[in-house]
Amino acid sequence: MSNTHYAHGLGNELKLPDWPGIRMPELQRVLAQFPTAGVPQHILWHSPRPFSAAAEVRTTRGILFVKRHHQSVRSISDLAEEHKFIDHLRKKHLPVADILKTQDGETSVADDIWTYEVHQAGRGLDLYRDSPSWTAFRCPAHAFAAGTMLANLHKAAADFHAPPRHTRLLVANYRIFGTATPLDTLAAELQGRPALARFLTGRPWKADIRERLIDPFHPKAFALLRNEPSLRTHGDWHASNLLWSSPGEASTVTTILDFGLSDQTFALFDLATAIERNLISWLDAERGTPPVCNLEQLDALLHGYSSVTPLSNEALNKVSALLPLVHADFALSEIEYFAGILSNETDALIAYDLYLLGHADWFRQEGGKKLLSHLNELARQTA
Known part of the structure; x- marks a missing residue:
């Protein structure tokens, strides 16, 4: 296997990863701390996902997924918050990957400047492993299956009680x-987020956010959503974070992956995030083509969700109001990551201009208006 692998960037092109790939010597050190891991034999695959380094590894006891974070991004206590939620879902019979424990019962370990977590390989086919966020499902049937499983996750999470994540990153x-x-x-x-504060200094961020996010969208969203029941949610419900039973249209979701973005929000936030992540072709903008929403898959996702938890006209109106803002808090966090952790002003500016502001702008253009109108029509039909 080549020592060079590539990662997803903010656009369509792959790039050299921000974090060095996982290598055999560190696997030998790290996996020795997990009694059930076995001895590493081969690195089968390097994940192209940003924000961390991860690899699929064959050991003498099977196939594992090893994920390495810089300690400034995820500490052992940060990962413990994620793993506690995953453990709760497992006890509720949700299909999540098993997390290995050290001899002391810990679910992650520190080594030099890194933090490691180790998962058993999930059950199912990784059909979307090379698909970046903002790319669609293969077919409406997959969107339906994803919607069904998302609603099942929300039902399972209803009695999970924990404070919001401590990290803002x-x-x-x-x-x-x-x-x-x-x-x-x-x-x-900003007083406690100096990297984000430094990036925003000298930019008209207050005017930008007020004119392009708050004034057009916030009053309606706040009025409709201010009393939503709190829920621990997945936060990154994309096809690539799911494993599948088969390649065809009859496929179902067999494993839910990657709770790294998970936090305390509410069910409709997760549903709106699923629409934003999967069904709007944001990457088309880089090619000079206005993004569009895949309305057929949108209907399938909503029907799948409703097959478990019916969506009222009120809920659909709330999703419509939330969509132009659902990305915004994470966009600020991504700016902070690029500007602070990576000292990458170029990508921080892309996250500010094209993600934080640009995604909101789209909802005042033809494609975005069509999506919101479609949701509002579905709400009228449901009333």
Whole structure:
């Protein structure tokens, strides 16, 4: 196997990864701390996902998925919060990957500047392993299956009780834009988020956010969503974070992966995130083509969800109001990651211009208006 692998960037092209790939010597050190791991034999695959390094590894006891984080991104306590939620879902018979434990019962270990977690390989086919976020399902049937499993996750999470994630970095939530005064909330948070504060200094961020996110979308979203029941949610419900029973249209979801962005939000936030992640062709913009929403797959996703938890006209109106803002808190976190952890001003600016602001702008253009109109029509039909 070549020592060179590539990672997903912010656009269509693969790039050299921000983090060095996992190698055999570190696997030998790390897996020795997990009694059930076995001895590593071969690295089968390097994940192209950003934000961390991960690899599929064959050992003398089977196939494992090893994920390595820089400690400034995820500490042992950060991972423990994720793993506690995964363990709860497992006890509720949700299909999640088993997490290996050390002899001391820990689910992650530190080594030098890194933090490692080790999972058993999930059951099923990794049909979307090379698909970046913002790419669609293969077919409407997969969208239906994903919607069904998302609703099952929300039912299983209903009695999970834990505080919000302690980290503000690379988690998906609605902590800022879900408040009555997002600009004031963000300004107060900047005191404890110096990298984000440095990036925003000298930019007209207050005017940008007010004119392009708050004024067009926030009053309606806040009025409709201010009392949503709190729920621990997945935060990154994309086809590539699911394993599948078969390649065809009869496929069902067999394993749920990657709870790294998970945080305390509410069910409709996760549903809106699933629409934003899978069904809007954001990457078309890089090719000079306006993004569009796959409305057939949107209907299938919503029908799948409704087959478990019916969506009322009120719920659909809330999703419509939330969609232009559902990305915004995470976009700020991504800016903080690029500007602070990686010192990558170029990608931080892309995240600001094209992600934070640009995705909101799209909802005032033809494609976005068509999506929101479609949801509003579904709501009228449901009433």
